[in-house]
Amino acid sequence: MSRIGKQEIILSKQITADITKNVVTIKGPKGELQQTIADIIRVEQINNDNQEILLLHIEQNTKKARELHGLSRTLINNMVIGVRDGFTKDLEIRGVGYRSQMDGRNLILNVGYSHPVLIQAPEGINIKVESNTNIIISGINKELVGQTAAKIRAVRRPEPYKGKGIRYKNEVVKKKIGKAGK
Known part of the structure; x- marks a missing residue:
């Protein structure tokens, strides 16, 4: 049992x-x-x-x-x-020129692509942006909060060489050593 x-x-x-x-x-x-x-x-x-x-x-x-x-x-x-109590997930954006903003219930991400990425908040999920680089996702359904956070993170995962991208707060990204020059 x-x-x-x-x-x-x-x-x-x-x-x-x-x-x-x-x-x-x-x-x-x-x-x-x-x-x-x-x-x-x-x-x-x-x-x-x-x-x-x-x-x-x-x-x-x-x-x-x-x-x-x-x-x-x-x-x-x-x-x-x-x-x-509800559930929350915190995301942070790292990278020069990377930022986010809210447009009604839509999240707009500018993360290095030629176009901004638009993500609609599912029903029952609240998305809040603080200082253009911190995203707070909250709601009462733990599964939906985690799924929404993973969907936003998947837009630009943190890359291992410079660490640029969207990551969970307090997530540790192992850095790799770049190509050795002369």
């Missing part, structure tokens, strides 16, 4: 969970998220000492059920954290 899957998920006062068949809906102060859980995983809601607790149990002791046990628990826990 999964050690992560055995752990309980504690819901605070402002967060409510609704479980119907294999769909889990979490509502909180920042919004509402839904996740479909596999049929071989059962989600149980317990009211213990004025505190709501979610427990996950496997219906069959198969390899697939054990694999999905910890995953399902982590997905639901990320939903609880998302509707309570």
Whole structure:
């Protein structure tokens, strides 16, 4: 059995969970998220000492059920954290002349191409630009925040010789030594 899957998920006062068949809906102060859980995983809601607790149990002791046990628990826990606190990813742009700006809900990147690159923010994601080189992506869905950050980073990945490009904040890019001259 999964050690992560055995752990309980504690819901605070402002967060409510609704479980119907294999769909889990979490509502909180920042919004509402839904996740479909596999049929071989059962989600149980317990009211213990004025505190709501979610427990996950496997219906069959198969390899697939054990694999999905910890995953399902982590997905639901990320939903609880998302509707309570939200998630953020910070990106920074390095390079001479590289900059970014917002145009409504669209992010415009000037990162060395002959044209500016336009990226539309998905529904539920907020993108904020600080000082032309710092991009902050925030939202309640952890998967969507990470996917949006990866999509922006993929426009111009940091290159290993000069370190120019878009990188996550505090990301370490190993530098390579260039061609040796005479």
